[in-house]
Structures are given as C-alpha cells and as structure tokens.
Amino acid sequence: xxxxxxxxxxxxxxxxxxxxxxxxxxxxxxxxxxxxxxxxxxxxxxxxxxxxxxxxxxxxxxxxxxxxxxxxxxxxxxxxxxxxxxxxxxxxxxxxxxxxxxxxxxxxxxxxxxxxxxxxxxxxxxxxxxxxxxxxxxxxxxxxxxxxxxxxxxxxxxxxxxxxxxxxxxxxxxxxxxxxxxxxxxxxxxxxxxxxxxxxxxxxxxxxxxxxxxxxxxxxxxxxxxxxxxxxxxxxxxxxxxxxxxxxxxxxxxxxxxxxxxxxxxxxxxxxxxxxxxxxxxxxxxxxxxxxx
Numbered sequence: 001x002x003x004x005x006x007x008x009x010x011x012x013x014x015x016x017x018x019x020x021x022x023x024x025x026x027x028x029x030x031x032x033x034x035x036x037x038x039x040x041x042x043x044x045x046x047x048x049x050x051x052x053x054x055x056x057x058x059x060x061x062x063x064x065x066x067x068x069x070x071x072x073x074x075x076x077x078x079x080x081x082x083x084x085x086x087x088x089x090x091x092x093x094x095x096x097x098x099x100x101x102x103x104x105x106x107x108x109x110x111x112x113x114x115x116x117x118x119x120x121x122x123x124x125x126x127x128x129x130x131x132x133x134x135x136x137x138x139x140x141x142x143x144x145x146x147x148x149x150x151x152x153x154x155x156x157x158x159x160x161x162x163x164x165x166x167x168x169x170x171x172x173x174x175x176x177x178x179x180x181x182x183x184x185x186x187x188x189x190x191x192x193x194x195x196x197x198x199x200x201x202x203x204x205x206x207x208x209x210x211x212x213x214x215x216x217x218x219x220x221x222x223x224x225x226x227x228x229x230x231x232x233x234x235x236x237x238x239x240x241x242x243x244x245x246x247x248x249x250x251x252x253x254x255x256x257x258x259x260x261x262x263x264x265x266x267x268x269x270x271x272x273x274x275x276x277x278x279x280x281x282x283x284x285x286x287x288x289x290x291x292x293x
Contacts, residue, residue: 003092004048004050004092004094005022005025005039007086007094008022008039008048008084008094008096009021009022009041011084011086011096012041012043012083012084012096015083015084016043020041020042020043021041021042022039022040022041023040023041023042024039024040025037025038025039025040025048026038026039026040028047033051033054033137033138034049034050034051034054035049035050035051036048036049036050038099039096039099044099045099046083046096046097046098046099047080047096047097047098047099047100048094048095048096048097049094049095049097050092050093050094050095051092051093051094052092052093054093054138055135055138055140056087056093057087058093058135058138059085059086059087059093059094059095060085060087061132061133061134061135062085062095062134062135062219062220063082063085063095064131064132064134064222065134065201065220065221065222066079066080066082066097066220067082068130068198068222069120069198069200069217069220069222071123072123074116074119074120075116075119076112076113076115076116076119076214076215076247077112077113077115077116077117077119077120077214077215077216077217078100078211078213078214078215078216078217079216079217080097080098080099080100080216080218081097081098082095082096082097083096083097083098084096100209100211100212100213100216101211101212101213102209102210102211102212103210103211103212104210105210105215107243108243109210109214109215110215110240110241110243110244110247111243111244111246111247112214112215112247113208113210113215113244113247114240114243114244114245114246114247114248114249114250114251115247115248115250115251116214116215117200117203117217117230117248118247118248118249118250118251118252119251119252120198120199120200120217121197121198121199121227121230121252122197122252123197123198124195124196124197124198124224125196125198125224126196127145127146127147127196127224128145128146128147128148128149128152128196128223128224128225128226129143129144129145129146129152129156129196129223129224130143130222130223130224131143134201134220134221134222134223135221136201136202136221136269136272137202137221137272137276138276139161139164139272139275139276141156141157141160141201141221141223142156142157142160143156143223144156149190149194149196149225149226150186150187150189150190150194151186152225153186153190153225153226153229153265153268154182154183154184154186155183157268158179158182158183158267158268158271159179159183161268161271161272161275162176162179162271164275165271165274165275165282168275169274169275169278169282175282175286178286178289178290178293179289181293182267182289182292182293185292185293189261189264189292190226190261190264191255194226195226196224196225196226197224197225197226197227198222198223198224199222199223199224199225199227199229199230200217200220200221200222200230201220201221201222201223201225201229201230202219202220202221202233203217203230203233203234204233204234204236204237204239205237205238205239205240206219207219207220227252227254228254228255228258228261228262228265229265229268231254231258231262231265232262232264232265232266232267232268232269233266233269235262235266236266236269236270263288263291263292264288264292266288267285267288267289270282270284270285270288271285
C-alpha cells in the first residue's frame, strides 16, 4: 500500500502545486474487487480506490462514467468529484475521489434517490452505447454505438457475455441454442420506441449511499441504454424502497408493463456473475432466458 500512497501524495502535490502530506489512511470495506481507503491529507479528506491486478484502464473508464453522470445538474443526486486517476506504472492503478461523509437516509433520502435517478435517465444521446468501453465489475462491456436497442442488448450485452463464458468456462449446446433464440427474438420482446438514456449501469444497493450532500452514486459502469436496463440489477438484488419508486415515478414514470421485461434485463447480470463467480448463476440465467422463448 505504501507505493500507492507515495504515488497519490506525489500526484496531489503536483495538482495543488505545493507539498501535500497524507496524515492518515483508514481502510474501508464493502468491495469484492478493489481496495479502498479514506485518506486524511493536508489538502482535505479523499476516498482512494486501488488495485494492483486490474485492467490498466479500469479506473480511467470509471472516471469517465462519473464525469458523464455529473455533466448535468441534478438537485437530488450527488456524484463524487474525480480528483485523480492513475493507470498502473510502477504503482498500482488508482482513482482518488471526493470523500462524501455518510448520513442517515430516512424517507426523504430514499425518495430523493429515486427522483435523482429519474432525472439522470432524462440525459439522452443519439445512439445506444458510450464513448469508450466500460467495466461492469471487472468485465469489459462492448459500448460501440448502435442505433437499435434490441441489437445492442442482444449482441453487445447478452451474446458478448455468452462468448466470454464459452471461452472461460464452456457452455453446453442446449444453453447456447437457447441464447441464440433469445437474441433473435428480442425485437419482439422490446418496445420499438426505446430511446437512449444515460444509466449508472451497475446499480445495486452497494453502489449508492446516503451522504451529508444527499444520495450519491458510486462505482458506475455507464452507457446510454433503454432506461429499463438499469432496473435489471436493481430488481435482481433488491435494496430499493417504496419511497424510492414513488420518487422515481413522480419525476419520470416508467411504462406500465416494465416489470414484464425486468427478468429479461436481469439475464445480462446473471451471465456476468456466472462469468466472474461461477456457481448457480449459469442455471439461473438459462432458466430466465427460456421463460422468454
């Protein structure tokens, strides 16, 4: 860890154009991939995340997502400011962010989280995708721009994951055929009026927090998608209250039948978890896929 702190201190001193001293380093829990710490420095308090074995650009891509999420004013939602981001050289890769002091949620916090996400989903693009590939966990996402959501979701999300799993873990012919059929059927399952909206991309309960500056989003894997894609992992793991959904629909109501497609969008995250962790996620994903065939 010392080499990371040396690098952070050097970069902070360069950025502030004076000698910055790291006064304390307090490890933080909650992540399963990266290391995290709260840093007290002579320039203020920061959040540090680092990894010595990640893809070289993983934090560069995270920084781009955070900046995209923050590009338009959102009165209900806080996105932490990116202070520094570093590719691995002779030190591990890291990202240094504004530190957000935790606070209790309450009903208003949950409702404002919903309102903030609803406003975030009003940020539009001409096509589905993103300026660069991003990472969901440590899995690369194919974000090439695409004008059709059914094609983007089918080829660049579902089939992309099928390909990765086949290469790493193998896949039996019956499962492969089921996913082929599902991808072919997607134009009949997804409303043709899908429009690109900016999403967090990996929004489970561990990737939002309540702070003294309001509800905040962290660890994004952003791109422009049908906004219902966001609800896939949200519903897969839960952690979103009734006041949250009331706040969301107050600002940007979902289609009445959105829940009919929610399991469809969960399949991507089931496949990603199968790729990363193995276990029962493969069977779970295949069962979900066959419900739409």
